[in-house]
Amino acid sequence: MTNEDLLNVAQEFGSPVYVYDAAKIESQYKRLTNAFSNVKQLRINYAVKALSNISILKLLNSLGSCLDTVSIQEVKLGLLAGFEPQHIIYTPNGVSLEEIEEVAHLGVQINIDNLSVLEQFGSRHPEIPVCIRINPHVMAGGNSNISVGHIDSKFGISIHQIPHLLRIVENTNMHVNGIHMHTGSDILDIEVFLYAAEILFETAAHFKNLDFIDFGSGFKVPYKPGDIETNIEELGEKLSARFNEFCASYGKDLTLAFEPGKFLVSEAGSFLAKVNVVKQTTSTVFAGIDSGFNHLIRPMFYNSYHHIENISNPEGRERFYSVVGYICETDTFANNRRISEINEGDILRFKNAGAYCFSMASNYNSRFRPAEILWYNGKAHLIRERETFEDLTRNQVALDFSSSEKKSNKKRKEDAVTA
Numbered sequence: 179m180t181n182e183d184l185l186n187v188a189q190e191f192g193s194p195v196y197v198y199d200a201a202k203i204e205s206q207y208k209r210l211t212n213a214f215s216n217v218k219q220l221r222i223n224y225a226v227k228a229l230s231n232i233s234i235l236k237l238l239n240s241l242g243s244c245l246d247t248v249s250i251q252e253v254k255l256g257l258l259a260g261f262e263p264q265h266i267i268y269t270p271n272g273v274s275l276e277e278i279e280e281v282a283h284l285g286v287q288i289n290i291d292n293l294s295v296l297e298q299f300g301s302r303h304p305e306i307p308v309c310i311r312i313n314p315h316v317m318a319g320g321n322s323n324i325s326v327g328h329i330d331s332k333f334g335i336s337i338h339q340i341p342h343l344l345r346i347v348e349n350t351n352m353h354v355n356g357i358h359m360h361t362g363s364d365i366l367d368i369e370v371f372l373y374a375a376e377i378l379f380e381t382a383a384h385f386k387n388l389d390f391i392d393f394g395s396g397f398k399v400p401y402k403p404g405d406i407e408t409n410i411e412e413l414g415e416k417l418s419a420r421f422n423e424f425c426a427s428y429g430k431d432l433t434l435a436f437e438p439g440k441f442l443v444s445e446a447g448s449f450l451a452k453v454n455v456v457k458q459t460t461s462t463v464f465a466g467i468d469s470g471f472n473h474l475i476r477p478m479f480y481n482s483y484h485h486i487e488n489i490s491n492p493e494g495r496e497r498f499y500s501v502v503g504y505i506c507e508t509d510t511f512a513n514n515r516r517i518s519e520i521n522e523g524d525i526l527r528f529k530n531a532g533a534y535c536f537s538m539a540s541n542y543n544s545r546f547r548p549a550e551i552l553w554y555n556g557k558a559h560l561i562r563e564r565e566t567f568e569d570l571t572r573n574q575v576a577l578d579f580s581s582s583e584k585k586s587n588k589k590r591k592e593d594a595v596t597a
């Protein structure tokens with residue numbers, strides 16, 4: 179979709195607004211499946227938490243994707259979007275045994291990431307197959323908050339606990355049908371990924387009734403022009419060959435699974451916001467937009483880079499701006515960024531706004547969360563309405579203090595007299 183199309187969306191639906199390009203989601207999906215076309219059985223579990231709009235889920239369902247979920251609510255969204263329970267995997271961390279049982283009874287594949295729950299679940303439901311999340315202790319990831327495979331990480335069952343793990347499986351007689359890892363986001367180095375995969379193969383060899391190995395995700399996507407990204411084609415070639423080799427030695431064609439979030443939706447998304455104020459200070463020119471970290475928290479939370487274009491004046495002379503939000507605390511999207519000249523009223527486009535943007539939005543400062551638009555077949559489709567004041571107050575309970583209010587007014591007057 180062109181900048182012209184984006185400007186029209188901002189005009190028609192107002193700002194701020196999220197816009198997703200369905201064609202880009204589809205091309206990323208196909209890129210990934212093509213890269214692994216040498217594998218007999220491939221399964222893509224889209225990580226719902228990246229972007230959970232039901233129309234996005236339906237689009238991914240139509241492409242043949244399955245789902246990776248981390249909460250029972252995400253499972254229910256997936257079912258509502260038309261996914262079969264067996265096409266959903268549930269990979270929670272630190273949730274209650276009750277929630278895991280509830281999800282298992284929906285017919286969804288369970289993925290367990292700690293020995294305590296594994297033992298309890300295995301004792302109670304030895305007949306329900308489970309996948310096991312391993313922590314291979316491989317450092318990966320761009321930011322410490324999204325790097326989840328390291329030794330201090332709360333995720334997964336440590337490879338150093340394999341003997342204990344095997345004892346639990348044997349004692350409970352449970353059925354382990356999958357082995358899983360997810361080491362973090364923004365993995366650039368394919369060798370690191372392949373190294374972690376070797377650890378997973380070694381672990382998998384301990385289990386005799388596997389159906390799949392899930393390599394998680396963590397593919398890095400480009401954020402700025404010329405940025406490096408995970409070479410999916412090279413990874414596909416190398417990992418497929420190694421996977422097929424493993425299947426031959428294992429004696430069965432297993433399914434190779436991935437759980438990409440960012441890779442599928444990040445680049446498809448644009449966030450459009452309007453410049454309310456251009457403010458020149460002694461040191462900086464600020465461009466203040468009609469949004470803030472309540473709508474797009476990644477720059478403040480992860481120090482993430484989002485490329486910003488002034489689509490109202492793309493050919494303007496480039497100048498340096500600090501792009502800031504309207505939240506009443508430090509709320510910076512970009513520092514000293516070169517952007518074509520900004521005038522008040524211009525629409526700025528934030529790129530890579532598909533993953534972990536709307537799904538992390540909040541109502542902080544009592545603002546409405548934005549509308550979401552899916553650009554599909556050359557047309558803009560509203561897939562979530564902008565919130566309204568009723569949405570802000572819907573679950574609040576307003577207590578009635580009318581009788582004590584009088585008293586306090588009287589008290590206020592007395593206080594004023596004595597003062």
Ligand SMILES: *Cc1c(COP(=O)(O)O)cnc(C)c1O
Nearest residue numbers: 225360363395396437438439440
């Ligand atoms: C978040 C998450 C993913 C997706 O990670 P991306 O970096 O967005 O691809 C995959 N698997 C699990 C278990 C996750 O928690």
